[in-house]
Every structure is written in structure tokens, then in C-alpha cells.
Amino acid sequence: MAAPVCSQSEDEGFSSQDEQETSSREDSGDAESSLHDALYLKMTELVEFLLLKYRAKQPTTKAEMLSRVIRKYQDHFPEIFSLASECMQLLFGIDVKEVDPSNLTYVLVTTLGLTYDGMVSNGQSMPNTGLLVMLLRLILAEGDCAPEENVWEALNVMGVCDGKEHWIYGEPRELLTKVWVQEKYLEYRQVPNSDPARYEFLWGPRAHAETTKLKVLKFFLRDYRKDPRSVPSLFQEALSDEEEGA
Structure with missing residues (x-):
């Protein structure tokens, strides 16, 4: 036992x-x-x-x-x-x-030397410059001219949807196609000879005046711990623009 x-x-x-x-x-x-x-x-x-x-x-x-x-x-x-x-x-x-x-x-x-404070009227009190910087980067990645459908597809992933009020950015379509166009950070135009009409986004004159493609590229690549030269075509184009500006 x-x-x-x-x-x-x-x-x-x-x-x-x-x-x-x-x-x-x-x-x-x-x-x-x-x-x-x-x-x-x-x-x-x-x-x-x-x-x-x-x-x-x-x-x-x-x-x-x-x-x-x-x-x-x-x-x-x-x-x-x-x-x-x-x-x-x-x-x-x-x-x-x-x-x-x-x-x-x-x-x-x-950020990036922009003078726009990101505060808009109509009760919107959250700075929205982060979305503007994201859009400038997206246009850059699309070869300086981003089709509207591509922009909304990318923003949807972030929870920013056309026609849907966002808790930070407010009504995004008004922001992209009116506010930032009036502020001259974006250009919103019809694609030439498109029928039915399609639209695209480009950098506006104020974006070109206040920042550079190289600064925007470095800003985003830094967050991914990469060197700009790891994206050779974008880096070369941004560097060329920087040299021309100088």
C-alpha cells in the first residue's frame, strides 16, 4: 500500500x-x-x-x-x-x-514646413494636416498625378471614406476637392478626354512652394526605417526636383 x-x-x-x-x-x-x-x-x-x-x-x-x-x-x-x-x-x-x-x-x-495649421471651420477642431501629408505622398507614389479612384481606394483602407464623416477629418470629399484646392495645396482636375468624366489629384502650387518631394519621401521612408535610395525611381525623381529648385 x-x-x-x-x-x-x-x-x-x-x-x-x-x-x-x-x-x-x-x-x-x-x-x-x-x-x-x-x-x-x-x-x-x-x-x-x-x-x-x-x-x-x-x-x-x-x-x-x-x-x-x-x-x-x-x-x-x-x-x-x-x-x-x-x-x-x-x-x-x-x-x-x-x-x-x-x-x-x-x-x-x-510638419514638412507646411504653413497650413490644419484647423478648419464648421466645428472641426482636430488638425487634419496629417491626411494632407498622406495625400501628397500618395500623389508622389502615383507618379505626380493620382487618379481619384486610386485615392479613395487608399483612403478607404485608413477608414476615410467618400461621403462618410470622419471623427478627425470631417467630410473628406469637401476637404480634398474644395478646402485643400482653395488653399492651393492640391489641384483637382478632370482627366483630359475622359468620357464619362474622371478626375485626378496633383500637388498644388503651395505644396510645391512649402515642401519638396524629397522631404515627403524621407518622411514616410523614415517611418519604415528605409533609405530613400531603396526606392530608386522615386528617389531619383525627388532628387532631380530638389536640384532644379536649388
């Missing part, structure tokens, strides 16, 4: 140890998930704070961000600040630029 009793005792011991290890791993995973959620929440809060600063045209400092937003997560500031800055740039077209290293002061400016 001793053998079965001993065997049962060992099995129970191993089972108890496995349960403890499993419980420990689950606790560790829960803690990691909880921290991840907390940091994500802080990132969104910092983005909201930076948007308020952008609208008010006010600078901010690291100390202010720590005291007003980050608080007890100060050890994670570099990670939170990096993600928030990337979100500001890609989603809203706003750069968070350090202007005073001595006290870590930052200003918020539209």
Missing part, C-alpha cells in the same frame, strides 16, 4: 508546483498587460494635452508634461513621449520640436 500512497503524494506535489508556476506566469502576464494599458492611456492623454497646446499656440516643457500628464509613470516618460510624438506627426501632421535643450522646451508646428 505504501507505493500508491507515495506515488499519489508525488503527483500532488508536482501538480501543486505546476499550479504555482502557472499562477505566477499569469500574475506576471496580468501585471505586464496592466502596465501596457496604463502606458497606452498615458500616451493618449499626452496626445490630448499636446493638441490643446497646439490649438493655443503655446510651448510646453518636459517638466509640465511630467507634472500634468505623466505623474507616477515618470520612469516611462521616454516611451510615452516617443509614441505620443509619433501619433501627433502621423495622425495630425504636427511635429513636437525641442527648442531649448537646457530646460527641455518643445513647440508644436506643422
Whole structure:
């Protein structure tokens, strides 16, 4: 009878140890998930704070961000600040630029040297320059002239749909075909000899005056950790335009 009793005792011991290890791993995973959620929440809060600063045209400092937003997560500031800055740039077209290293002061400016602040009337309070920059890049990728159907197909993937109000960008068709055309960032014209009529987008004169193809190309390739020369035809064309402009 001793053998079965001993065997049962060992099995129970191993089972108890496995349960403890499993419980420990689950606790560790829960803690990691909880921290991840907390940091994500802080990132969104910092983005909201930076948007308020952008609208008010006010600078901010690291100390202010720590005291007003980050608080007890100060050890994670570099990670939170990096993600928030990337979100500001890609989603809203706003750069968070350090202007005073001595006290870590930052200003918020539209990216790529554009002077358009991305704020429109009719209650739309979210900067929309990020979508404009995306569209300039799309036109560049299409060979400087993007068919309208290709533009909407690409924007649909981002959740920006023709005729559907967007939570950041408002009514996109009005933005693309009227607002940015009036601002001279885009040209929207009928494709020559098209019947039925088809339309296409090009860079407008203000886009050419304020930024360059090379800057736009570098902006997007940097996010994919690539060198512009990895896209040789676009790089060569952008470089040629840069040299002609100089």
C-alpha cells in the first residue's frame, strides 16, 4: 500500500508546483498587460494635452508634461513621449520640436514646413494636416498625378471614406476637392478626354512652394526605417526636383 500512497503524494506535489508556476506566469502576464494599458492611456492623454497646446499656440516643457500628464509613470516618460510624438506627426501632421535643450522646451508646428495649421471651420477642431501629408505622398507614389479612384481606394483602407464623416477629418470629399484646392495645396482636375468624366489629384502650387518631394519621401521612408535610395525611381525623381529648385 505504501507505493500508491507515495506515488499519489508525488503527483500532488508536482501538480501543486505546476499550479504555482502557472499562477505566477499569469500574475506576471496580468501585471505586464496592466502596465501596457496604463502606458497606452498615458500616451493618449499626452496626445490630448499636446493638441490643446497646439490649438493655443503655446510651448510646453518636459517638466509640465511630467507634472500634468505623466505623474507616477515618470520612469516611462521616454516611451510615452516617443509614441505620443509619433501619433501627433502621423495622425495630425504636427511635429513636437525641442527648442531649448537646457530646460527641455518643445513647440508644436506643422510638419514638412507646411504653413497650413490644419484647423478648419464648421466645428472641426482636430488638425487634419496629417491626411494632407498622406495625400501628397500618395500623389508622389502615383507618379505626380493620382487618379481619384486610386485615392479613395487608399483612403478607404485608413477608414476615410467618400461621403462618410470622419471623427478627425470631417467630410473628406469637401476637404480634398474644395478646402485643400482653395488653399492651393492640391489641384483637382478632370482627366483630359475622359468620357464619362474622371478626375485626378496633383500637388498644388503651395505644396510645391512649402515642401519638396524629397522631404515627403524621407518622411514616410523614415517611418519604415528605409533609405530613400531603396526606392530608386522615386528617389531619383525627388532628387532631380530638389536640384532644379536649388
